[in-house]
Amino acid sequence: MESVEGVARTLLSFGRLSRGLPFGRAHGLSSRDPLLPLAPRSQENADPQRTAFLLRKQWTLYSVTPLYRFSNAHLRDYARLLSAFIAAEKQKGLAVEVGVELDIKVAVSSLPYLKGSDQDQAAILVQLSSRSPASPKNSEEKLIWSGWFCCVSGDDISKNVPEDFTCLPLFLVNGAECYTSIVGSWFQKTFDCSFRRLAISPLILSWMAAMWTGCKVDKTASAIELVFSVPCLPQPLDISYAIHPEDAKALWDTVQKTPGEIIQEEVDVFMDCLYSHFHRHFRIHLSATKLVKVSTAIASAHCDGIIKFLQSQYLTGVLMLLTELAISQIE
Amino acid sequence: MDETVAEYIRRTVLKIPRDEIKTMLQKWGLLSETQLQTINFRQIKENISQDVVQLCEEISADIKQAAVLDIIYNHVYPNKRVWSVYQMKKTGEETEFFDLTDFKKKFKRRLRSALKNVTINFREYEDNAIWIRIAWGTPYTKPNQYKPSYVVYHSQTPYVFISASVLKSNLPLLCQALVLASNYHDIREMELRSHSLNSLKDIVFKRYSQNFQTHYPRPLQERNVAPESADLRIIEENKNEKERIERVNREVFGDGPQPKLEFAQYKLETMFKSDPQMDVLDKKEPFRCLVKFSSPHLLESLKSLAPAGMADAPISPLLTCIPQKARNYFKIRERKHFFPGSFVSP
Numbered sequence: 001m002e003s004v005e006g007v008a009r010t011l012l013s014f015g016r017l018s019r020g021l022p023f024g025r026a027h028g029l030s031s032r033d034p035l036l037p038l039a040p041r042s043q044e045n046a047d048p049q050r051t052a053f054l055l056r057k058q059w060t061l062y063s064v065t066p067l068y069r070f071s072n073a074h075l076r077d078y079a080r081l082l083s084a085f086i087a088a089e090k091q092k093g094l095a096v097e098v099g100v101e102l103d104i105k106v107a108v109s110s111l112p113y114l115k116g117s118d119q120d121q122a123a124i125l126v127q128l129s130s131r132s133p134a135s136p137k138n139s140e141e142k143l144i145w146s147g148w149f150c151c152v153s154g155d156d157i158s159k160n161v162p163e164d165f166t167c168l169p170l171f172l173v174n175g176a177e178c179y180t181s182i183v184g185s186w187f188q189k190t191f192d193c194s195f196r197r198l199a200i201s202p203l204i205l206s207w208m209a210a211m212w213t214g215c216k217v218d219k220t221a222s223a224i225e226l227v228f229s230v231p232c233l234p235q236p237l238d239i240s241y242a243i244h245p246e247d248a249k250a251l252w253d254t255v256q257k258t259p260g261e262i263i264q265e266e267v268d269v270f271m272d273c274l275y276s277h278f279h280r281h282f283r284i285h286l287s288a289t290k291l292v293k294v295s296t297a298i299a300s301a302h303c304d305g306i307i308k309f310l311q312s313q314y315l316t317g318v319l320m321l322l323t324e325l326a327i328s329q330i331e
Numbered sequence: 332m333d334e335t336v337a338e339y340i341r342r343t344v345l346k347i348p349r350d351e352i353k354t355m356l357q358k359w360g361l362l363s364e365t366q367l368q369t370i371n372f373r374q375i376k377e378n379i380s381q382d383v384v385q386l387c388e389e390i391s392a393d394i395k396q397a398a399v400l401d402i403i404y405n406h407v408y409p410n411k412r413v414w415s416v417y418q419m420k421k422t423g424e425e426t427e428f429f430d431l432t433d434f435k436k437k438f439k440r441r442l443r444s445a446l447k448n449v450t451i452n453f454r455e456y457e458d459n460a461i462w463i464r465i466a467w468g469t470p471y472t473k474p475n476q477y478k479p480s481y482v483v484y485h486s487q488t489p490y491v492f493i494s495a496s497v498l499k500s501n502l503p504l505l506c507q508a509l510v511l512a513s514n515y516h517d518i519r520e521m522e523l524r525s526h527s528l529n530s531l532k533d534i535v536f537k538r539y540s541q542n543f544q545t546h547y548p549r550p551l552q553e554r555n556v557a558p559e560s561a562d563l564r565i566i567e568e569n570k571n572e573k574e575r576i577e578r579v580n581r582e583v584f585g586d587g588p589q590p591k592l593e594f595a596q597y598k599l600e601t602m603f604k605s606d607p608q609m610d611v612l613d614k615k616e617p618f619r620c621l622v623k624f625s626s627p628h629l630l631e632s633l634k635s636l637a638p639a640g641m642a643d644a645p646i647s648p649l650l651t652c653i654p655q656k657a658r659n660y661f662k663i664r665e666r667k668h669f670f671p672g673s674f675v676s677p
Binding site for chain 1: 597599601603604605613614616617618619620621622623624625626627628629631632633635636639640641642643645646647649650663
């Protein structure tokens with residue numbers, strides 16, 4: 001362990017992460033529950049009904065550089081242009097799943113309630129739906145692809161960016177890769193931005209494990225599960241280590257001592273405790289393996305940059321963390 | 332021929348890899364060589380299966396005959412199913428002479444007295460293995476041929492390998508029928524499950540090479556040691572430690588190939604213990620965990636951990652005891668002794 005004894009250590013590339021979650025500090029709360037959601041003042045609440053469609057789906061994460069000359073007032077036009085672009089790509093023979101003749105409709109909308117602070121841009125949702133040409137005109141359309149751009153408490157980046165640029169550094173996708181690359185290309189061409197897959201390092205995954213273990217959940221929480229992978233053996237090995245949520249929280253509560261914030265040292269102690277309990281039984285050094293996935297009642301995250309939100313009350317909190325990660329990747 | 336039989340035969344043939352179809356049909360023996368020669372086995376599978384169905388129509392095959400093809404397929408590809416191991420218990424010590432006809436009669440009778448709608452097939456193989464296929468119905472519906480249960484019983488042993496279908500409610504009845512038919516008095520499920528039927532057999536029949544219980548250091552000359560590098564400038568660091576790890580590893584895992592299992596699961600109900608200096612959790616209740624190891628070949632994978640530096644040598648007996656204890660599901664509780672690092676598994 002590299003941390004100097006007694007000194008709070010900040011994450012090297014994420015200076016902001018160590019200050020804990022801004023909610024706690026900004027509003028003067030020394031809460032031991034750092035993800036306690038406080039309604040951002042001038043916004044409507046992220047009401048559970050409206051965010052339900054984001055939950056329990058697998059979202060692939062990207063970081064996006066600021067968009068040039070993007071305007072909230074032209075969302076309908078963007079939908080029309082994107083639709084034409086997709087149709088053109090289809091003509092070229094790209095963009096489609098083989099053998100499927102689909103009529104694709106594009107909808108672009110704004111999600112004003114998905115923000116962290118007033119300075120944040122409202123989230124933008126792009127949805128592709130299809131209707132098979134064979135079925136009648138008024139039959140239901142099926143949602144085949146969703147992608148949304150958002151920025152939750154991205155103050156640091158929005159401050160430093162010139163006027164014509166819109167900051168929506170986090171992009172989340174659910175749907176087929178062929179549509180993702182088409183929509184991505186259109187945005188890249190139209191707004192001169194670039195997309196990059198957002199990987200989540202084992203270091204960040206352990207932060208997520210620690211933070212989310214500490215959150216209070218209403219109903220019976222699911223286990224805290226850590227998945228480790230050891231690929232470079234003659235026969236690869238996967239280890240799933242799931243801890244009862246009450247026991248994990250009890251452990252975290254005794255480790256987490258700094259009020260209102262979480263520091264690297266606390267995360268390290270928490271993980272070391274889990275590793276040594278495991279070692280006591282199996283004599284295997286989990287610290288030598290790769291942490292690839294963390295699942296809790298709040299959310300689950302995979303190192304390939306895949307997230308699943310499970311609780312609407314913590315949605316904004318998780319988005320804030322992901323926004324920070326995206327911003328770090330851009331800078 | 333019943334439409335459902337035709338469809339079942341068609342779907343069963345479709346499961347078989349194209350190059351294997353002819354051999355399996357020959358093993359099946361329902362269609363004659365002359366009939367088989369009329370089929371073009373180089374066309375696409377859909378057409379082959381249609382031809383087979385056509386020929387079966389001509390001889391009015393019934394469901395029991397069709398089911399035999401399914402047994403043959405599963406015997407060649409047992410690893411597509413998950414198998415659990417059961418052990419039967421006898422009161423007395425005498426080994427009675429095993430009467431196959433009597434076994435079959437009693438087995439069928441027990442099942443049929445409870446359930447009118449069942450399809451039961453038996454097939455014997457060379458290694459004293461009896462394969463039983465059971466398709467289950469209800470008092471009101473015909474047996475579901477697509478979700479059969481399979482039983483493999485080695486009559487000279489008390490072990491039964493069962494691949495139950497999704498319809499687990501029939502398991503107690505199946506167990507009862509087995510116990511009755513084989514003249515045992517009880518049966519229990521072992522905590523041992525795998526896709527690899529042969530590995531399960533290796534474990535319970537002790538057909539793998541077991542680890543040594545003693546710890547003599549073996550003279551190095553016995554092994555195939557890689558020739559020392561001719562270049563004297565190359566020195567192997569930690570040579571002694573590496574050799575110690577190899578030796579100890581082979582002692583706990585044994586020399587031969589490991590039985591093939593895909594997973595092991597440990598339910599931990601032990602206490603959390605930490606360095607008192609760390610000032611963390613000090614509860615009097617167990618720290619509840621569930622640990623699952625998975626790998627295409629779990630035991631070989633675990634064996635390679637210590638040499639790779641990811642585990643201590645020797646690795647925990649909780650892992651190395653899997654073949655001897657013939658189980659891959661464990662519940663670990665704290666041993667009520669003063670030895671802090673010891674565990675008991677019930």
